[in-house]
Amino acid sequence: MPLVLAACQGAHPEAKGTDMPTTSPSASSGAARPGAPSRSPAASPNPSADAALLAAAGRGDADGVRAALADGARIEVRDAHRRTALLRAAAADHVAAATALLAAGADPDALDDRHDTPFLVTGVTGSVAMLDALRPARPDTTIVNRYGGTAVIPASERGHADYVEAVLARTDIDVNHVNNLGWTALLEAVLLGDGGEAHQRVVRSLIRHGANVNLADRDGVTPLRHAISRGQQQIAGQLRAAGAR
CATH class of the missing domain: 1.25.40.20 (Ankyrin repeat-containing domain)
Structure with missing residues (x-):
C-alpha cells in the first residue's frame, strides 16, 4: 500500500501555465459542437489568428479571443499538447475568456494529450465559477x-x-x-x-x-x-x- 500511495501523490494533473504554444496543422481542430460556427481547418486557414486565439485564451484576454475568432481563428485549434483554447482558459481559470469561447461553440469535452478536457480540469483547479460557465454546454x-x-x-x-x-x-x-x-x-x-x-x-x-x-x-x-x-x-x-x- 505505501508504494501505491507514493505513486499516486500528486497524480492528478495540475493546472499548467499558459506559455505561448506552437500550433501544428496535424494537431488542429476537430468537429465543432452542434450549432457552432463552421470553422473547417481547410477553409481559409489563418495560422496567425489561430496562434492569437490560443495565446489570448491562455492569458485570459476575452477581447483578444473574440478578435482572433473574428479574424478567422479555428475554435478547436490545438497547441503542441493538443489543448484547445477553451482548455487553456479553463486550466488557468480565466472565466471571461472561457465564456467567450463557449459562446462561439467551443467543445467542453475536447481531449488533450494528457487526456484532460476543459471540464475535467475544473476538478483540479476547484473553480466553481468555471464549472458554472461550462455547464450550459452540457459537458460529458x-x-x-x-x-x-x-x-x-x-x-x-x-x-x-x-x-x-x-x-x-x-x-x-x-x-x-x-x-x-x-x-x-x-x-x-x-x-x-x-x-x-x-x-x-x-x-x-x-x-x-x-x-x-x-x-x-x-x-x-x-x-x-x-x-x-x-x-x-x-x-x-x-x-x-x-x-x-
Missing part, C-alpha cells in the same frame, strides 16, 4: 482522466469542498465512480487528504450526495478503516454516523 461528466477518474475525484483529493458540493449538486456526475487505482472520491479524500476541515467538508458532501461509505478499495479496506489508521477522528466519526463499518 463520464469522461475520465488518464488515471480513470472523473472530475470529482481529484477535487476530493485536493479538498476543494465548495467545488465537490457544486459538482455533485449541479451535475449528474457519479459520486461512486471507481478510478484505475480502485478508489472512489471518498477513498481519495481519506487516503490523500489531511483529515482537516476542508476534507471533512468534502466527506460531508460526498455522504450527503450518496457516496457508498462501505465501498472498499482493492484490498478490501473501507474508508472508515483507512480514516482510523490515519488518525482522522472527525472523518471517522462522520463515516460511522453514515453507517460505515
Whole structure:
C-alpha cells in the first residue's frame, strides 16, 4: 500500500501555465459542437489568428479571443499538447475568456494529450465559477482522466469542498465512480487528504450526495478503516454516523 500511495501523490494533473504554444496543422481542430460556427481547418486557414486565439485564451484576454475568432481563428485549434483554447482558459481559470469561447461553440469535452478536457480540469483547479460557465454546454461528466477518474475525484483529493458540493449538486456526475487505482472520491479524500476541515467538508458532501461509505478499495479496506489508521477522528466519526463499518 505505501508504494501505491507514493505513486499516486500528486497524480492528478495540475493546472499548467499558459506559455505561448506552437500550433501544428496535424494537431488542429476537430468537429465543432452542434450549432457552432463552421470553422473547417481547410477553409481559409489563418495560422496567425489561430496562434492569437490560443495565446489570448491562455492569458485570459476575452477581447483578444473574440478578435482572433473574428479574424478567422479555428475554435478547436490545438497547441503542441493538443489543448484547445477553451482548455487553456479553463486550466488557468480565466472565466471571461472561457465564456467567450463557449459562446462561439467551443467543445467542453475536447481531449488533450494528457487526456484532460476543459471540464475535467475544473476538478483540479476547484473553480466553481468555471464549472458554472461550462455547464450550459452540457459537458460529458463520464469522461475520465488518464488515471480513470472523473472530475470529482481529484477535487476530493485536493479538498476543494465548495467545488465537490457544486459538482455533485449541479451535475449528474457519479459520486461512486471507481478510478484505475480502485478508489472512489471518498477513498481519495481519506487516503490523500489531511483529515482537516476542508476534507471533512468534502466527506460531508460526498455522504450527503450518496457516496457508498462501505465501498472498499482493492484490498478490501473501507474508508472508515483507512480514516482510523490515519488518525482522522472527525472523518471517522462522520463515516460511522453514515453507517460505515
